[in-house]
């Protein structure tokens with residue numbers, strides 16, 4: 001590791017200007033903080049966090065929709081962290097306290113098992129190309145889903161297009177890349193390195209990015225060759241697109257990003273909660289979902305602010321009393337900063 005750090009220092013000196021590298025994967029957010037990699041960086045190399053936490057980027061409107069379904073008597077299941085994300089109408093946990101049937105599950109398989117007792121159960125599906133294949137399989141097997149699944153690359157392109165932060169390189173997501181492969185990242189005009197999750201992987205990824213920056217390149221390199229194949233996982237891809245079609249996606253911090261969402265195809269519409277429970281959803285006042293809140297997650301997701309920039313970080317807002325999703329999720333920037341960097 002010492003050797004790589006030395007090479008990073010040499011490259012940083014040669015480059016001689018401030019460089020922003022963004023990691024866009026929740027697991028990288030955790031790994032960077034856990035290993036103290038930020039502190040190892042030369043002064044002019046800045047590591048920022050992007051929209052890689054699936055819970056954090058789930059739009060307030062979708063949280064309000066699923067909470068309203070639960071409050072209307074529809075049994076709901078989803079992954080644990082999501083239960084605690086507060087929306088305008090409260091969280092799924094709050095709905096459960098009011099008597100709604102809300103279940104925390106570790107996998108869609110567990111949600112499928114619950115269908116025996118709760119045939120009307122709706123699974124709140126979230127995440128990127130990594131979790132979408134499992135949800136797609138479950139829909140094929142008869143699970144009703146409210147889909148907030150998203151495609152990752154459009155968010156990276158949106159960040160570059162918005163241009164609020166100068167991004168000099170992406171530490172591109174390892175998990176998503178196991179499914180989508182290397183090609184979808186091409187043509188963005190910034191250096192990228194698909195990187196694994198050990199401290200060594202991340203440091204080598206940073207080194208590879210700085211090497212590209214120094215040489216004026218903007219390529220997509222793959223450091224995580226032990227898991228990511230150039231063509232990705234075509235079987236998983238096929239399952240995703242058998243069940244889902246590409247639609248506009250609603251992201252916290254961004255709003256609607258064209259062609260970044262995965263909606264259930266018409267042939268599976270009997271398992272689409274947005275179709276099945278349209279009568280309930282049509283009555284929800286989503287204008288309230290857009291009420292401004294003091295939470296800075298949106299700006300943190302876009303790399304514009306750090307958790308410590310939020311006045312309530314670590315005070316009122318803590319993992320046991322979270323105000324926003326970035327403090328709820330173990331992959332959220334605020335939660336990670338609280339656990340690894342606050343002291």
Ligand code: SF4
Pocket residue numbers: 294295296297300307310311312313314317318322323324325326327328334
């Ligand atoms: S500390 Fe809490 S309120 Fe502030 S940005 Fe993070 S999650 Fe939102």
